[in-house]
Amino acid sequence: MSEEGSAKRHGLIIVNTGNGKGKTTAALGTVFRALGQGFKVAMIQFIKGGWRYGELNAAEKFDNFLLEPMGHGFIKLGDGDPAPEDCALAEKTWAQCAEKILSDEYDLVVCDEVNYALSYGLLPVEMVLDTLSRKPHRVHVILTGRDAHEKVIAAADLVTEMREIKHPYQKGIKAQRGIEF
């Protein structure tokens, strides 16, 4: 970081939530903007398949980008209470996020679909809030996923709700490669 940059820097806690498209996609747009500025960026995914071929391929062009997909299978969301192994996996994934955030080595850390893990009861909200409260001042964090926890919203600087107004599934159109994945 240049001194000029540091002086003005105020690391934001950003939440992209809501039932519409664009939560992860807007995070992805922010990642590319940050990469273009020379920022060091880490992305950690809580839901398998949230990152697809398109963005992974594009991301490979950048040396300053670290992607940590869930490498251990992934959480199966069912009707009943969360299974202990899924909770353990979610907590392990948050520990990865916390390590990246608290290391102060990244300019931006994206915790993709963490709101989902919280709303399914896989992760205690206090664990997330504790890390955010200890976040180095200059580090930006993005938390995506629907049903963001009210305490996470309270801790955030920038919160956007993506609302679905119209969806192609309503017309029977399948998800489109290169656009939706």
Add this chain to the structure above:
Amino acid sequence: MSEEGSAKRHGLIIVNTGNGKGKTTAALGTVFRALGQGFKVAMIQFIKGGWRYGELNAAEKFDNFLLEPMGHGFIKLGDGDPAPEDCALAEKTWAQCAEKILSDEYDLVVCDEVNYALSYGLLPVEMVLDTLSRKPHRVHVILTGRDAHEKVIAAADLVTEMREIKHPYQKGIKAQRGIEF
């Protein structure tokens, strides 16, 4: 396009609207996803300054991306009726969009902040609707900007409203380089 791809392809008309952040940023995320899939992408901007250093720098890494920033000064939005030269400029910019869309040479065409130009009365909505009605089937189009016209929403397949829930300006925090621009 491969035959496999063409067979499943249904070009979407996508609208990102609302008063919140993430309209252009989500379009940017979709652009990078599409570029990563090898799609040919064009972006045309209606509002000067909508594209900043970060994304321009990142975009340079891709051969399959064409950015057409407004090169002719740009529309000054005031209180009164739109000036004739601003309308002419907006119409000229839409003509660029139409050329890219109708050429069938691009997989994705982003018309950034066109909704803004429409809502300010700089561009007749019929001009936009006419192009969209003649869009080649396989071409995806994204139209961004607040206050999307109801006829544009009616013509779209996927519409998302980005709603501002909380904004850092409310805390007196300035826009952050690498994140917001």
